[in-house]
Amino acid sequence: MATRRIADEPAYILHGYDWSESSLILDVFTRHYGRVTLVAKGAKKPTSNFRPVLLPLLPLRLAWGLGGELGRGEIHTLKGAEWVGGHVLPGGDALLAGLYLNELLMRLLAREDTHAQLFDLYAGVVRVLGSGAHGDALEPVLRAFELLLLREVGLLPALDTETATLSALAPEARYALVAEGGLRAAADGERAALAGAQWLALQRALDEGGAAGYTAVLRAVAGAPAATELKAQLRALLQYHCGSPLLRTRQLMMDLQSL
Incomplete structure (x- = not known):
């Protein structure tokens, strides 16, 4: 059965922590789905497209597949992340x-x-x-x-x-x-x-x-x-x-x- 996919969702990263040597677990705040937990596979690799954008306080558009990760149905798999611009990280x-x-x-x-x-x-x-x-x-x-x-x-x-x-x-x-x-x-x-x-x-x-x-x-x-x-x-x-x-x-x- 095909995995349902959420795409182009406005979101902000609230918090992230290591899952494995190369991946992250992210808590994100989204406009239409509230606070969602995602696993970003390979996000810590130097070549990952996720690496430069998965930062807190930046406006993002995210895509993820609905379904269980780590044996828990409430953790979904991040499929895409794009910074939409507008401002830079505060200091x-x-x-x-x-x-x-x-x-x-x-x-x-x-x-x-x-x-x-x-x-x-x-x-x-x-x-x-x-x-x-x-x-x-x-x-x-x-x-x-x-x-x-x-x-x-x-x-x-x-x-x-x-x-x-x-x-x-x-x-x-x-x-x-x-x-x-x-x-x-x-x-x-x-x-x-x-x-x-x-x-x-x-x-x-x-x-x-x-x-x-x-x-x-x-x-x-x-x-x-x-x-x-x-x-x-x-x-x-x-x-x-x-x-x-x-x-x-x-x-x-x-x-x-x-x-």
């Missing part, structure tokens, strides 16, 4: 940021669960990272992606009500987003918290949806006077849902900052 802080996003997707997305809108958002963020012109926009871009990723996978509570009581937020009061309790009133002196008006603005932006929603969220995050507090709360929530150990990219960033 410096942008590279670390991109690898951080890849690790989040690896931890939070189930295999072969389609997230076309999230894929388009990720592609847009990677274009910004690869442009080299992100400047001060890097942090807002990451915060916006974190918020939309959490919402996409159903892990972000409503930001216009207290989670436990379902009562509306008071614009002047301060609220904290916590892993096990959702959005709750902040304790006296609690630093990682935002004003109710800021949470309400973020929820309105999220409600817009699509590309307009991302732009609105990015604008809301960039305009937040307490961006550091938002970062701490989102990172804690993401780490909680990603589980142990600590995200490797987060550990690397902390190690670099301590040098």
